[in-house]
Amino acid sequence: MNTTRPRRTCPDGLHVALRIFAWVVVFSAASGSVLAQPQSITAVATHDATLYEDSGGLAANGSGSYLFAGKTDGAVVRRGLIRFDLSAIPPGATITGVTLTMNISRGRGGTQTITLHRALASWGEGASDAAGEEGIGDVSQSGDVTWIHRFYPGTFWATPGGDFAPAVSATSSGNSGPISWSGSGLIADAQAWINDPASNFGWLIKGNESSDPTAKRFDSRTFATVSRRPTLTINYNGPAPLVGACCLPSGACVTTSSGACALQGGTFQGVGVACAPSPCPPAPTGACCLPDGSCSTLAQFQCEQQGGTYLGNGISCSPTPCPPVLMPFVDPLPIPPVAQPTSGVAGGAAHYDIEITRFQRKLHRDLPPTTLWGYEGMYPGPTILARSGQPITVTWMNNLRDAQGALLATHDLPVETCLHGPSIFGSAPVVVTHLHGGQVPADSDGYPESAFPPGQSSNLYTYPNEQRAATIWYHDHALGITRLNVLMGLAGAYVIQDAVDDALNLPRGIYDLPLIIQDRSLNRDGTFDYPAGWQEEYAGRFNLVNGVVWPYLDVHQGKYRFRVVNGSNSRTYTLSLSNGRPLSQISSDAGLLSFPFVQPSITLMPGERADLIVDFAGLNPGSVVVLRNTAPAPFPGEPTDPQDVMRFNVTSTPGDTDAVPASLTSLPPINASEALVERSFVLRKIPMQCAGGGPGAPFEMWTINDLLWDDITESPRLGTSEIWSFINRSNVSHPMHMHLVHFRVLDRQEFMVQGDEIVPTGPRLLPLSGEAGWKDTVNAPPALITRVFVRFDGSFTGLFPYHCHVLEHEDHEMMRQFRARARCPGDSNDDGTVNFADITTTLAHFGMSGPRGVVGDANLNGLVDFGDITTVLSQFGMSCN
Numbered sequence: 001m002n003t004t005r006p007r008r009t010c011p012d013g014l015h016v017a018l019r020i021f022a023w024v025v026v027f028s029a030a031s032g033s034v035l036a037q038p039q040s041i042t043a044v045a046t047h048d049a050t051l052y053e054d055s056g057g058l059a060a061n062g063s064g065s066y067l068f069a070g071k072t073d074g075a076v077v078r079r080g081l082i083r084f085d086l087s088a089i090p091p092g093a094t095i096t097g098v099t100l101t102m103n104i105s106r107g108r109g110g111t112q113t114i115t116l117h118r119a120l121a122s123w124g125e126g127a128s129d130a131a132g133e134e135g136i137g138d139v140s141q142s143g144d145v146t147w148i149h150r151f152y153p154g155t156f157w158a159t160p161g162g163d164f165a166p167a168v169s170a171t172s173s174g175n176s177g178p179i180s181w182s183g184s185g186l187i188a189d190a191q192a193w194i195n196d197p198a199s200n201f202g203w204l205i206k207g208n209e210s211s212d213p214t215a216k217r218f219d220s221r222t223f224a225t226v227s228r229r230p231t232l233t234i235n236y237n238g239p240a241p242l243v244g245a246c247c248l249p250s251g252a253c254v255t256t257s258s259g260a261c262a263l264q265g266g267t268f269q270g271v272g273v274a275c276a277p278s279p280c281p282p283a284p285t286g287a288c289c290l291p292d293g294s295c296s297t298l299a300q301f302q303c304e305q306q307g308g309t310y311l312g313n314g315i316s317c318s319p320t321p322c323p324p325v326l327m328p329f330v331d332p333l334p335i336p337p338v339a340q341p342t343s344g345v346a347g348g349a350a351h352y353d354i355e356i357t358r359f360q361r362k363l364h365r366d367l368p369p370t371t372l373w374g375y376e377g378m379y380p381g382p383t384i385l386a387r388s389g390q391p392i393t394v395t396w397m398n399n400l401r402d403a404q405g406a407l408l409a410t411h412d413l414p415v416e417t418c419l420h421g422p423s424i425f426g427s428a429p430v431v432v433t434h435l436h437g438g439q440v441p442a443d444s445d446g447y448p449e450s451a452f453p454p455g456q457s458s459n460l461y462t463y464p465n466e467q468r469a470a471t472i473w474y475h476d477h478a479l480g481i482t483r484l485n486v487l488m489g490l491a492g493a494y495v496i497q498d499a500v501d502d503a504l505n506l507p508r509g510i511y512d513l514p515l516i517i518q519d520r521s522l523n524r525d526g527t528f529d530y531p532a533g534w535q536e537e538y539a540g541r542f543n544l545v546n547g548v549v550w551p552y553l554d555v556h557q558g559k560y561r562f563r564v565v566n567g568s569n570s571r572t573y574t575l576s577l578s579n580g581r582p583l584s585q586i587s588s589d590a591g592l593l594s595f596p597f598v599q600p601s602i603t604l605m606p607g608e609r610a611d612l613i614v615d616f617a618g619l620n621p622g623s624v625v626v627l628r629n630t631a632p633a634p635f636p637g638e639p640t641d642p643q644d645v646m647r648f649n650v651t652s653t654p655g656d657t658d659a660v661p662a663s664l665t666s667l668p669p670i671n672a673s674e675a676l677v678e679r680s681f682v683l684r685k686i687p688m689q690c691a692g693g694g695p696g697a698p699f700e701m702w703t704i705n706d707l708l709w710d711d712i713t714e715s716p717r718l719g720t721s722e723i724w725s726f727i728n729r730s731n732v733s734h735p736m737h738m739h740l741v742h743f744r745v746l747d748r749q750e751f752m753v754q755g756d757e758i759v760p761t762g763p764r765l766l767p768l769s770g771e772a773g774w775k776d777t778v779n780a781p782p783a784l785i786t787r788v789f790v791r792f793d794g795s796f797t798g799l800f801p802y803h804c805h806v807l808e809h810e811d812h813e814m815m816r817q818f819r820a821r822a823r824c825p826g827d828s829n830d831d832g833t834v835n836f837a838d839i840t841t842t843l844a845h846f847g848m849s850g851p852r853g854v855v856g857d858a859n860l861n862g863l864v865d866f867g868d869i870t871t872v873l874s875q876f877g878m879s880c881n
C-alpha cells in the first residue's frame with residue numbers, strides 16, 4: 001500500500017521547520033546561556049505504533065499517521081505504543097511533573113477510559129504504513145512491532161499483545177480532541193528512565209477492552225499537522241541540560257543537545273554556546289515568495305519562518321518569480337450564453353456547428369489576458385440546451401490558430417510525450433469532445449483515440465437526449481492530454497430539460513445558473529502555470545467560476561438553482577455557505593433526487609455535478625455570503641485553510657420565494673440480485689516506465705486492475721445489469737466515471753489484503769443521501785470497496801471508456817474501455833442468455849404452448865422445451881454465446 005504523495009512545496013518545507021523546532025529543547029525561562037532551575041522540556045515521540053489483535057497478530061502500522069487503542073466495531077483489540085527520547089534531561093535530574101498529551105481524531109463508543117502502562121521490553125517501528133483510516137493496519141515490514149512480535153519477523157513478545165506492567169501508570173478518558181495523562185505514576189516512570197535510560201521502552205496505551213466498540217484513534221508522531229502530534233512535557237530540577245548552539249544544514253541556529261543536533265544533521269557548537277549572535281556560517285539565499293505576494297531574497301529557514309515559499313538557492317527576485325496575489329470578488333460572475341444552433345431551435349431538436357478556437361481573455365481584473373482555448377470562442381463554452389427526447393447533432397471543428405492566423409502546430413502547454421496518446425501524435429494540439437453524462441452512440445462519444453488536429457472536424461455527432469432532465473457537461477477527451485486541453489478551457493455545460501423537471505416550479509430564468517468550478521494557477525503575465533512533466537495532482541492557487549477568478553454575483557432576495565459542475569482537473573470541493581445556511585441538493589450527476597437533501601455542505605469530486613437550491617431571502621441587503629471550499633487537496637487528507645470559491649452580494653430586489661417541492665421524482669428501487677455479474681476493479685499504481693513526472697520521478701503508473709487502455713476485458717451485454725466494485729488500494733480518492741451508462745451507488749466496505757486476496761471486512765456502508773440518485777461518477781475512497789449497480793440500457797454498442805476523473809490519473813493509465821455487446825436476440829427476460837424462460841415467454845406470444853402435439857414442439861417430444869427453442873432460434877440466427 002505504497003503510493004507516492006504529490007510534492008507540495010510550501011507546506012512540506014514548513015513541516016520540516018516545525019519538526020525541527022519541536023525537537024528543540026524549549027526552555028520555560030529562556031535567557032541566553034544562563035540556565036536556571038527548575039527546567040522544563042517538551043519532547044516529541046521517537047517511536048509509536050499499534051498492536052492489531054486480528055490478522056493473525058501480524059498487521060503493523062509503523063510509519064502510519066495514527067495509532068489506536070480499545071476495541072473495534074469488529075470486537076478486536078488495538079493497543080498503542082509510544083516512546084520518547086529523554087536524552088536532553090541530564091542524569092541526576094529529579095522529575096517533578098510529566099504530562100503526555102495526544103489528540104483523538106476518531107472515536108467509537110463515546111467517552112472511554114484509556115490507561116498508560118510501562119512497556120517492559122524493547123520494540124521496533126518499521127516502514128509499514130496503513131492506507132486510509134488505518135484501522136486495519138498494513139503488512140508488517142522488517143523491524144515492525146506487531147501483536148506477537150517485538151521486532152518482526154524474528155523477535156517475539158513473551159505475551160502476545162505486549163509485555164507491560166499490569167499496574168496503571170496514569171488514567172485519562174475521552175472520545176475526541178486532545179486528552180492528557182499526568183500524575184505520580186508517570187513521574188515514577190520518567191524518573192526510572194532518567195536513572196536507567198536502557199529501561200525506557202515507553203508506554204503501552206490500553207483502551208477499554210471489556211466492551212465494544214470503544215476504539216480511539218490517536219494522531220501519531222508523523223501526523224501531518226505538527227500541533228496534533230503527541231507531546232510529552234517534563235518538569236524537573238537538577239543540573240543544567242547539556243545544550244548549546246546547533247547549526248542546521250539550512251543555516252539556522254537552534255539550541256539543542258548534541259544528540260538532537262546530530263539527528264537533524266546539524267553541527268553541534270558545544271555545550272553552553274549561545275545562538276545569539278549566531279555562530280553558524282551564513283546560509284545560501286534565494287527568492288522567497290512571502291504571503292503578501294512580494295519577493296525577498298532570504299535563506300530558506302528565514303523564508304519559512306516568515307511563512308513564505310522558498311524557490312531555491314540563487315534564484316533571483318528580479319523579475320519576480322512569485323505568483324500574483326489577486327483580490328477576490330472584484331469581477332462579476334459571467335453567465336455562459338446559450339449555444340445557438342445552425343438549424344433547429346436551442347432547447348429542442350437542432351444541429352450545431354461548434355468551433356474550437358484560441359483567443360485571449362482576462363481571467364481577473366488585475367491580470368493581463370490569458371491565452372485560452374474555447375468552444376465558440378468562449379471559456380467556458382456556451383451552455384447547450386436540450387430537451388429530453390429531442391435529438392441534437394453537432395459537428396465539432398478544431399480551428400485552433402496561432403497569432404499569425406496559421407493552424408496551431410504545437411500545444412500551448414508542455415506535453416509529456418512519453419504518455420500514451422502523445423507518444424503517437426506528439427505535441428500536436430488535437431482535440432475530441434465528449435458529452436459527459438450523455439447516453440450516446442460510440443461514434444459520437446468522443447473516443448479518445450479519435451482526437452483530430454487543427455483544420456479538421458469530427459464526424460456528425462448525434463446526441464439522442466433519450467434521458468431524464470440533468471445537468472451534464474461537455475469537455476475535451478483527447479488521449480493523454482485531456483488534462484491540458486480542459487485546463488486551456490475546453491469545457492461547457494449541457495442542460496437537459498424534461499416535463500418532470502418543468503412541473504416542479506423550481507427557480508428558473510435568471511434564477512437558474514450553471515456554476516462551473518475549476519482551479520488554476522496563473523503567472524503574473526496571465527499564462528497558466530502547469531508543470532512540464534506529468535504530475536500526480538494539480539492544485540491550482542485560484543478558484544474560477546464560469547471562467548473568472550473568485551467572481552461575485554449580485555443576488556435577489558430569493559432562491560436560485562445553481563447547477564454546480566466540478567470541472568477541475570484534480571481538486572475536490574466541499575462547498576458550504578459562510579452564513580451557515582444549508583444547501584438543498586435536488587439532483588446528483590444524471591438526474592433529480594427523489595426529494596431535496598438539505599445539508600450544511602456538499603462534496604463534489606472532479607466530474608461530479610449537483611443542482612443546489614440556495615436561498616438568499618431575508619438576508620440584509622448589502623450583506624455578503626461566500627461560497628467556501630474546505631476540502632483538502634489531495635483528497636482526502638488534512639483539512640487546509642478554507643479556499644473561497646465565489647461571493648454572493650445580497651441586494652434588496654425581491655426574488656423567487658416559492659417553496660421547494662418536498663418530493664421531486666421517483667427513483668426505481670435497486671435490486672442488486674438482478675446483476676448478472678460482479679466485476680472488480682483494483683485502483684492502484686504499478687511500476688512502469690514512462691510514467692512521466694520528469695527526471696527522478698518514480699516510474700509508477702496509475703492503473704485499473706494493473707491493465708492498460710488497450711486491454712479490453714469487459715464486454716457487458718446491453719439489456720443486463722452488473723455490479724462494478726472499485727477497490728481502492730491507494731491513499732487518495734478516485735472519482736470513477738463510466739461512459740454510456742448511469743448507475744446507482746450500492747455501498748462501500750472496508751477490506752483487508754491477505755497475500756493478494758481482497759478480503760472485505762466490516763459492515764457495508766450505505767451511500768450518502770446526496771448519492772442516492774442517478775450518477776455517472778462516484779467517489780471511490782481509499783481503503784474501501786465502492787460498489788455501483790449499473791444497468792446497461794439502450795442500444796449503443798461498441799467501445800466506451802471508464803476512468804478516474806482526476807484528469808492527471810486519466811492521462812496516466814487509469815482509463816480503460818468496455819465493449820457494449822448487442823442485446824441478446826431472444827433474451828426477453830434480460831438475463832443475458834436465451835434460456836427456457838425466454839422461450840416460454842416468446843412462444844406464449846404466439847399461443848404456442850400446451851400438451852402433446854403442440855405448435856412449437858420442433859423436436860417432437862411432446863413438449864415445448866429448451867431444445868425446441870434452440871432449434872427455432874438458430875433458424876433465425878438467434879443465439880447468444
Ligand code: C2O
Pocket residue numbers: 434436475477607737739801803805
Ligand atoms: Cu467527463 Cu470520460 O469524462
Ligand code: CU
Pocket residue numbers: 434435436437737738739
Ligand atoms: Cu463521460
Ligand code: CU
Pocket residue numbers: 702733734735804805806809810814
Ligand atoms: Cu484517480
